[in-house]
Amino acid sequence: MTETVLSIKGLRKQMGGKPIIKDISFDVYAGEVFGFLGPNGAGKTTTIRMLVGLASADAGEIHIGGISLHKHFPQAIAQVGCIVENPELYKFMTGRENLEHFARMSGGISRERIEEIVRFVDLQRAIDDKVKTYSLGMRQRLGIAQALLHNPKLLILDEPTNGLDPAGIRELRQFIRRLAEEEGLAVFISSHLLSEIEMMCDRVAIIGKGKVISVGLVKDLMEQFGDQVEWSVSPETTEAASRILRALPFVEEAVASKEGRIMCKMDTERIAEANRTLVLQGIAVLGIAAKTVTLEDLFLALTTEEGGAEHGHAGPGAK
């Protein structure tokens, strides 16, 4: 049984008289990367603020490593490292001074640990420069160093890829996977981009308008709503083409949406293979369009499904 690092039950919050967080519950386990996916304004940052003690919840319970955040704040929060929105640091101090400041607030952190974490995020050369001279990428790395300094069980990152270039995003993704797989951390990441969650996370909670719509394995989600391919064929061969496609083992579904159009749920990497089969059987393929599912598509699908029920199973992240 995997350890539950973060457990949220029935979280609610009003702001400015309006209910912003209406009912949020989910668990995050050790060693997994958990995505918190929702469009802008869904309430991701507000939820995270409550998770790290910046804002108080109106109702609901948060347990970190089994300890109630509300009742035993210091003990619970000691297990958390976080970056909420941007990595905020003291710009008028050096990187090292920032880490020392943070170490004194956490307690029991040795000089060696600071050296170790600086090497870990590869900031050795700039660590004695003032933070105001740092690039965004360097600030991000110092922010991560600060978040990991005290060896937390749970790392919380709010939209960590905001403002990063593609190379930076790739680096971050590898880094996060390594933390979860090698160090056994639970990593909690919010994002409004499905593609990001798909690449980084094991499980995901989808949130819209302050409510959890769905919790489950990313794999299951992508299987259910994964990539689709639209085939255009000459109208009179629509039926035959659908039959051929449906017969392929890697095609889950093939629906003729209208004359000459067939929607396929299938892996986009196998388009060529499917195309060859069609052509060999005498179908004239007029066009192929790979459609990557977006968060908006997903939302539409999930919310129009009755009651927005859970998909897959919400059990511990099976790997």
Place this chain on the structure above:
Amino acid sequence: MGMLDLVQNETIKILRRRRFLVILLILAILIPIFTYAQYRSVLTAQEQMGTSDWRALLQQKIVDTQNRLASSRLPEEWREFLKITVQQQQYYLDHDINPMAPGAPTFARGFMDQAISLFLPMIIVVLAVDLVSAEFSEGTIKLLLTRPVRRWKVLTSKYVTLLLFTSLTVLMTLILAALISGVVFGYAGWDMPVLTGFEIAGGELETAGVFALPQWKYLLMQYGLGWFVSVVVGTITFMVSVLVRSAAAGMGIMMAALISGAILTQMASSWESAKYLFVVNLQLTDYLAGTLPPIKGMSLPFSLTVLTVWGAASLVVAYAVFIKRDVTS
């Protein structure tokens, strides 16, 4: 996680933000200016007397007073007061101190008399105004509040640091005032007697309890009062820093309060309840020197009480708001 670690953090931040350096610079620039102004006024006074023979002048004064004492129609307490005045003047003669040309301690005394109600509070405002609000405006409050430290402890570490630097500021004011002015006026006069012990009864100055105090003791009392005023103004500014996120707004609020206090005091107000405002009660050293207070019913204990109540109330508000408030954006 101990309080000492937290205070160390706050101290490093104040020093790195160069707040204390700015204050020292302000003092190091203003004190020489005041020293020069004082020096000019001494020169002018001497010119007006024709000669610069202050000894003859003082001798004449003593003789005059003694003549008055000889006449028996004087009330007893007034007689006592005059006797002490004579003693004081005699001391000036015996120790070769020109009362018109003060030494460093006398300058430091005059400086605190002038600084206590506006200048000193203002530099304390510079020190305290963004102590809390800067953490909010720079977003670093998130670093402070997501660590295993209770919020009251975070705020206490900031307040303790403020008290530390407030005390240092008052101490540095005394040291710099004495050191810098001494270059021009010399460093003598620490034992010089200074009159104090005035009391206010029914809007009149009572001289019955007046006695002479060595100047160094008087200075200690005076700078002690200056310290108290600084702590109270610092505490109120601290509350403003919790309530108002922008340092500029906080600065504006405090400056407006202090300056209107100075104006109200000048107007010798007939608006009696103004005496409950903290800004009207800052001129504590006047009670030592025996100047009538701006509003009837004010006395040293009264002013100390008013200031204490304002300070305590500010702390309560600061803690209540800081502990409860959600951190958004």
